[in-house]
Amino acid sequence: MSALGGGSAGGEGINPAASLVALVIVLASVGIAYALYPAALIPLIGVIIGGMLISFGVHFVPVGGAPAAMGQAPGIATGVAMLAAGGGLAGLFGGAWAAEMGLWVALGAGAVGGGLLMAITCLMVNVVYVYSMGIPAASGKVDKDPITGDTYDGYRSQGTEGHGLPFISYVGGVIGGTLAGLGGTLIYLELLAVYEEALPTVLGMTPEGMSTLAVSLAGIFAVGMFLVAAVLTAYNITGTIEGPHDPKFKRWPRAVIGSSAACAACGLVAILLVVI
Amino acid sequence: MSVKIEASEGGMDHNTMLGIGLIGALVCIYLVYLNTLMSTEVFAFFGGIAAIIALWWGTDSIKNLCSYGLGTGVPSAGMIALGSGVVAMLFATKLAGINPLLVPVGCVVVAAILGAILGFISDKVLNMNIPVMTRMIAELTVVGSLTMLGFTAMVAGTFSFGDLITSTTSVLGVELASYASSVIGGCVLATIFMLGAIAIQHPFNACLGPNESWDRTQMCAIECGALSMIGVAVMSLAFLSLPAVVISFVISIILWGWSYSELIKLSKRDAFAWLDSQPIREVGGEQ
Numbered sequence: 001m002s003a004l005g006g007g008s009a010g011g012e013g014i015n016p017a018a019s020l021v022a023l024v025i026v027l028a029s030v031g032i033a034y035a036l037y038p039a040a041l042i043p044l045i046g047v048i049i050g051g052m053l054i055s056f057g058v059h060f061v062p063v064g065g066a067p068a069a070m071g072q073a074p075g076i077a078t079g080v081a082m083l084a085a086g087g088g089l090a091g092l093f094g095g096a097w098a099a100e101m102g103l104w105v106a107l108g109a110g111a112v113g114g115g116l117l118m119a120i121t122c123l124m125v126n127v128v129y130v131y132s133m134g135i136p137a138a139s140g141k142v143d144k145d146p147i148t149g150d151t152y153d154g155y156r157s158q159g160t161e162g163h164g165l166p167f168i169s170y171v172g173g174v175i176g177g178t179l180a181g182l183g184g185t186l187i188y189l190e191l192l193a194v195y196e197e198a199l200p201t202v203l204g205m206t207p208e209g210m211s212t213l214a215v216s217l218a219g220i221f222a223v224g225m226f227l228v229a230a231v232l233t234a235y236n237i238t239g240t241i242e243g244p245h246d247p248k249f250k251r252w253p254r255a256v257i258g259s260s261a262a263c264a265a266c267g268l269v270a271i272l273l274v275v276i
Numbered sequence: 277m278s279v280k281i282e283a284s285e286g287g288m289d290h291n292t293m294l295g296i297g298l299i300g301a302l303v304c305i306y307l308v309y310l311n312t313l314m315s316t317e318v319f320a321f322f323g324g325i326a327a328i329i330a331l332w333w334g335t336d337s338i339k340n341l342c343s344y345g346l347g348t349g350v351p352s353a354g355m356i357a358l359g360s361g362v363v364a365m366l367f368a369t370k371l372a373g374i375n376p377l378l379v380p381v382g383c384v385v386v387a388a389i390l391g392a393i394l395g396f397i398s399d400k401v402l403n404m405n406i407p408v409m410t411r412m413i414a415e416l417t418v419v420g421s422l423t424m425l426g427f428t429a430m431v432a433g434t435f436s437f438g439d440l441i442t443s444t445t446s447v448l449g450v451e452l453a454s455y456a457s458s459v460i461g462g463c464v465l466a467t468i469f470m471l472g473a474i475a476i477q478h479p480f481n482a483c484l485g486p487n488e489s490w491d492r493t494q495m496c497a498i499e500c501g502a503l504s505m506i507g508v509a510v511m512s513l514a515f516l517s518l519p520a521v522v523i524s525f526v527i528s529i530i531l532w533g534w535s536y537s538e539l540i541k542l543s544k545r546d547a548f549a550w551l552d553s554q555p556i557r558e559v560g561g562e563q
Contacts, residue, residue: 018400025393065349081352203441212456213441216463220362223469227359228394231352236402238347258401265393266363269386273370 014254022261029264033271039197040271044264046190050183051229051263055255057179058084058233061118062169062243067161071135074162074169074242076125080234081227083121084180088226090117091181096188096219107185114181118173122165129164137164141242147171162242172243183229187263188222191270198274221270228266229259287490290336294415297333298384301326301422305380308429312376317520321527323430324508327423327472328501328531334419335479335497341412342480346404350484353416354477360390361420362469366460368425372436379435383421391417416476423472424465427504430524431468431512432459443515457514464511471504492542499539502532 026048033044061083064075076083094113098106129135138155139145140162145152148167156162165173195214203210236255241248304326310319338353346352368383395413398404429435443458455461479497483489505528513521 013403015400015403018396022397022401079349079352081348081355085355203438210455213458213461216461216465217366219463220460220465220469221366223466224359224362227355231348231356231359232394232398232402234348234352235346235398235404238345238404254402258397261401262360262394262397265390266360269363269367269390273367276370276373 014257019254019257022257025261026264029268033268037198037271037275040194043190043194044267044271047187047225047267047270048260048264050186050190051225051259051267052256053183053186054084054088054180054226054229055183055233055236055259056252057088057114057176057181057183058230059237059241059249059252059255060172060176060179060244061087061241062122062165062173063237063239063241065240067240068163071129071133071163072160073240074137074139074164074166075240076121076165076173080237080241081231084230084233085227086121087114087118087177088180088184088230089223090114091177092184092188092219092222092226094181095185096215099189099192099215103189106189107182110185110188111178111182114184115174115178117181118177119170122170122173126165126170135163137166138162139166139168139242139245141247142168142245146245166242168245169243172245175244180230184222184226187225187267188218191218191221191267194218194271194274202274217273221266225263225266225270228262232258232262287494288336290340293333293336297329298418298422300329301333301426302380302384304329305422305426305429305435306377308433308435309376311433317433317516318523320430320433320512320516320520321509321524323426323428323435324501324505324524324528325426325531327426327430327475328498328505330419330422330426331472331475331479331501332494332497334416334423334476335493337412337415337419338476338480339484339493340408341406341416342484344406344408346406350481351477353413354473356394356413357416357420357476358424358469358473359420360394360417361387361422361472362424362465364390364417365421365424365428366437366465368421369428369435369437369440372438376436380422380425383425384418387418387421388414391415419476420472423476424468427468427472427508428459428465430505430508431464431515433512433516433520459515462514464514467511468508471507475500475504487546489542489546492539492546495535495539495542499532499535502528502535506532 034041062075063080064073064077067073068075069077091110091114095106095110098109136155138152143153145168195217199210233255304322307322311317342350364387365383367386368379371378371382391414395410399409440459442453478500479493483493483496509524509528
């Protein structure tokens with residue numbers, strides 16, 4: 001559903017030459033970071049992995065867009081970027097709150113935060129669909145739910161691509177929110193570690209005042225990189241996706257390659273902040 | 277490859293808008309530096325004007341990009357612009373350690389490099405195959421970073437990293453340096469981020485359609501920018517002296533009032549022909 005009604009772009013398949021260039025960008029960023037500030041090597045790799053997790057996770061989220069709002073396509077009735085921002089940022093805030101309790105607790109809190117937001121969103125979306133719009137959940141892409149085995153054929157209205165939020169899409173949404181929250185939290189924690197270590201020496205300030213500064217710098221960078229990775233994934237999906245059973249789901253490798261390069265470049269700039 | 281749909285005919289050439297937007301925004305951000313030269317804070321409002329000029333240009337870039345089917349709606353372009361713009365802008369403020377005058381130019385250069393990488397990824401790696409994509413994403417990243425830098429300069433009266441992370445609070449008459457109540461430490465940046473993102477997403481998203489016209493969309497961009505500028509002026513109360521805040525606030529209110537009344541006029545102009553519209557009659561329908 002393009003804004004102006006133009007056909008949406010996005011061909012199938014991977015562009016080998018461009019993917020190679022993307023990998024070169026990743027390696028070059030890691031190399032530059034290692035040459036200029038060796039301690040930032042592991043954090044930058046963490047940022048790149050975080051970007052890949054966000055990008056992979058967003059493919060699971062059932063995005064319906066405007067057609068879903070009219071009950072003509074399955075999924076949640078808004079765009080990819082908005083949903084990813086909601087799920088991922090909820091995860092990021094959850095993880096940031098638990099940052100003092102160690103890496104694994106924080107990552108777990110981030111994942112649960114993102115998954116919880118998507119679970120609540122999917123539940124309320126179905127409540128609205130079923131009880132206010134009066135439409136049953138039916139997938140347009142498969143005739144049988146891969147998990148429950150429910151058949152959708154008899155419930156799908158004519159002239160639609162399915163409607164409502166089928167069970168498999170719900171499961172996909174929760175998995176997607178979990179992965180995106182995990183990725184966002186990982187980016188935040190890695191950047192926080194870099195800033196907490198480097199800022200006192202770079203700026204010559206006391207550790208007491210520094211923690212708020214490190215938190216807000218890492219936070220705003222994590223939000224920025226999260227949106228970059230999520231929007232690139234949205235461009236890869238081009239509009240709507242039903243969840244892990246949708247044929248478009250098979251496009252994820254190129255979004256993961258693209259997001260890793262994007263997060264490597266952005267992460268490098270964010271880390272160079274403490275070098276210059 | 278997707279097909280281009282002409283959004284609106286006429287209007288200013290995009291390259292001209294790029295020139296005006298880039299130079300205008302840079303000049304206005306440099307004018308904020310008068311604060312440091314003359315030890316005052318009253319020139320902070322130029323930051324907001326720089327942001328409005330950048331948004332005016334960015335709206336046309338979004339229009340160019342979204343003339344091709346993106347598939348995800350207009351706001352996503354604004355999100356990627358601000359998301360990458362804030363990374364470039366924060367890096368650029370750190371250049372003030374070398375020379376403060378490097379900041380605005382460095383911001384444009386770093387943002388253009390980042391944007392070119394992101395544009396290449398979306399165009400080639402993700403197989404979007406939209407001819408203008410690399411250029412427009414690069415432009416939008418520059419617009420995002422200039423908007424952030426402009427609003428940040430407006431809220432703090434300066435754009436060097438050292439001043440953005442410290443603020444002095446007076447406790448019982450003793451001046452204390454504090455990091456937590458500074459522009460970056462207090463994370464005022466997050467609010468500026470959303471104010472800028474809303475201002476760049478909204479204009480074309482609101483005005484697109486069959487009777488979209490260039491001047492109305494651009495006036496909507498100025499109106500959104502001025503509305504965000506009012507918010508930034510209110511936030512600057514925490515960092516600037518009262519006269520500077522009052523000047524910023526009055527200028528943003530005047531700008532917003534003017535642009536809003538112009539927008540309403542243009543909207544009425546574009547809407548008048550539709551007042552008498554009849555229901556669409558289907559010829560040979562099932563009546």
